[in-house]
Structure formats: structure tokens, C-alpha cells
Amino acid sequence: MSQKPNNVLRAKENALPKTGPAAAPVHSAMAMQKKQLLTKKPTTENVAPSGSKTSAQFAKPLTKPAIGSQQKQQNTAAAPVAEAKKYANPAVSNNEKQAPTSATASSSSSSSSNTNTEKDKTESATAKPKKTWALSNFDIGRQLGRGKFGNVYLAREKESQFVVALKVLFKRQIGETKVEHQVRREIEIQSHLRHPHILRLYAYFHDEARIYLVLEYAPQGTLFSALQAQPMKRFDDRQSATYIKALCSALLYLHERDIIHRDIKPENLLLGHKGVLKIADFGWSVHEPNSMRLTLCGTVDYLPPEMVLNKPHTKNVDLWSLGVLCFELLVGHAPFFSKTYEETYQKILKVDYKTPEHVSKAAAHLISKLLVLNPMHRMPLDQIMLHPWIVAHTQ
DSSP: OOOOOOSOOGGGGOOOOSSSSTTOOOHHHHHHHHHHHHHSOOOOSSOOOOTOOOTTTOOOOOOOOOOOOOOTTOOOOOHHHHHHHHHHOOOOGGGGGGOOOOOHHHHHHHHHHHEEEHHHHHHHHHHHOOOOOOOOGGEEEEEEEESSSSSEEEEETTTOOOOOEEEEEEEHHHHTTHEEEEEHHHHHHHHHOOTTBBBBBEEEEEOOOOOEEEEEOOOOHHHHHHTSSSSSSOOHHHHHHHHHHHHHHHHHHHHHHTTTOOOOOOGGEEOOOOOOOOOOSSSEEEEEESSSOEEEEEEEETTHHHTTTOOOOOOHHHHHHHHHHOOOOSSSTTOOOOSHHHHHHHHHHTOOOOOOTSSSSHHHHHHHSSSSSSSSSOOOHHTTTSSHHHHHHOO
């Protein structure tokens, strides 16, 4: 028989010599082969080829072996893709290269196909284009609210069945009031906000006449409606403190990003699932039908002194509005409530308000630290969250 080079470990199925008159006894051949393998220094040449079922016991540490033509067996199944990657050596010399047999070629083609398929999937996922939204993607339901520039509707995305609030702004009204830049800027701001107490803006798109905002749906409506539904049109300390603390958390998030809301009031605060408070309306005021304030100066009750005087203002305007809100949640109306704009302005500039007797001293103290004429002297948000009244009623 022709002797194979003894520096290559052959596959088990081909390890026994062929029987015949000229062949050496089987046991003698096996004993000689075993002796050679045990005395041979372990090198990468002793590693079993990837196509064989022989374990590479001597390959430690493992290096990539050179797989010669002698190692390619006609009926040996190719290793899985992972094993092929583990043992394959791309630097095979030209004199070692051999055309693969039909079985090897088929297996190699299959492995290559699988690898290419996975690669194509990865590239496809990476290069996946952004979703292009249109009104046809939604089933439109009942009207949820209305505002100066448009309306908001309950809607459902057809493919996912996800329920959203679809706010529709009319370009004509926006153009007539010259607030295009403000609308564009505010959309950009809200689309990047991620906070549990800030209403999500999922997407936006437009057509020739309208701009559409795909917003998180808050099923419990506005805080103003919830307040008006209370027997005394006011909340207790526990509920009020819970809302103020949630609002502080959201405002901290905004202020850290140099964003000032400027329009904190019950109409712009929504209640999501389980009554979780959400800041909404970053520039577009939308009110539930029939829930508008009935007072002449309902829109100016929350203005801080610096804005009344048309002075430059900072994020501390939100602290003043927080104090006004805290008062209204506990009392049932804003602290500077009056019948005319002028009277309201005068009360704001004088910080002229009276706290009813039913309001606790701790709550009154917090309100007094927020309704301060000098913006720099108002209690900061982090201290509000640690105020005794907040701590006592939000445990």
C-alpha cells in the first residue's frame, strides 16, 4: 500500500489500512500509528482538519492549521459554519489547493450562502429606511380637544393597532399668525424628550394644508378637568403633593436641557394611565371641549411678574407657575384671580394673594417660597422635592 505522510492526522473513517494479502496485520499497523502519534511533538500540524470528526486534542493554544490536499476527503461532511471559521486558514499555498469534491463543494456553498444571508439581513436592518407617515396609516376616532391652530383626535395606527392622539394643525392659521418658526422649533424640542412625566411626541408629518403630530394618548384628560370634577373643585394634600413632585421631576429634566416651558397650568397638564401626570403643549395649547376657563383673564393667571413687565426671563418663570399651580390645586382657583386683566396684573406685581385657612402651614410655606417677586429668590426645584410638605404626603 502507498504510505501517507505521517505528519498529518487523518480522519477516523480513513485511519484503518485496507485489507489484502499485501497489507500488514491490522493490529501491527494500528500499534505503529499510535506510537508515532504519542511520540510526535504537538504542533499545529497535528490538529484534525475541520472536515473530520477527530477532536483536536493537541491544539492548545489553538492556531490556524494549514489544511493540505491530503486532508480533503471525498465523503467527509463539512464542519458547521462556526467550526469552519474556527479552523479555516485563508493562507493556503498554491500547491496545496485542490478543486473541492461535489460533497465538499455543496457543503461549502451552503455555508457560504448561510453566511451571506446573515450578512444581508444585518446590512438590511442597518440600512432600513425611516418610516414615512401619512394620514392613511391611521384610523381616526373621536375628537379629544381643540385649540387655536387645530384639533386633536383619538387615532389608531393600522399596522400595530397602537392608540395615539393625533393633533392636527392648520398651516393657514399658523401662517396668518406668523408662528411657523416657533412651531418648527417646538416640534424639534418635544420629539427628543424622554421622561415619564412628559407627553411623548412619537412622530410628525404634513401635507399641503395640515401638520400632524403623533402624540402619546393620555386617557384621563387634563388636570383642569380632573380638578373641576372634585366635589370642592380642589385636591387634598396627598394628591396635590403627588402632582407637584411629578411636575418638579419633569421640570428638572427640561431645565437641565435649557428648556423653559413658560406655560405651566392645569389645561396643559394631562393625566395618563393610572393618573400619571404628563406635561404637554410645548407651544400648542389644546383644550378639551367645554373645559375652557370661564374667566376673562384665565390665560394670564399664571404669568410671573417679569413676563407681565415684558422683561427678559429665565427658567425661574416655571417656579412661579409651579407656586400658582400648587395654590390652585389646594384652593380651587388661582391666587391672583380677578375679573379683569388689569386687576390680575396689579395683584401679580404686588404678589397680592390670601391663603385660605384650610391650607396647611407647610403647604402655605412652600407656596410663599415660590411666589416671590425676585426670580432669583424662588425656591429651586431640587429643594422643592425635599420640602417637608412634599415629603410628608408622597411617601
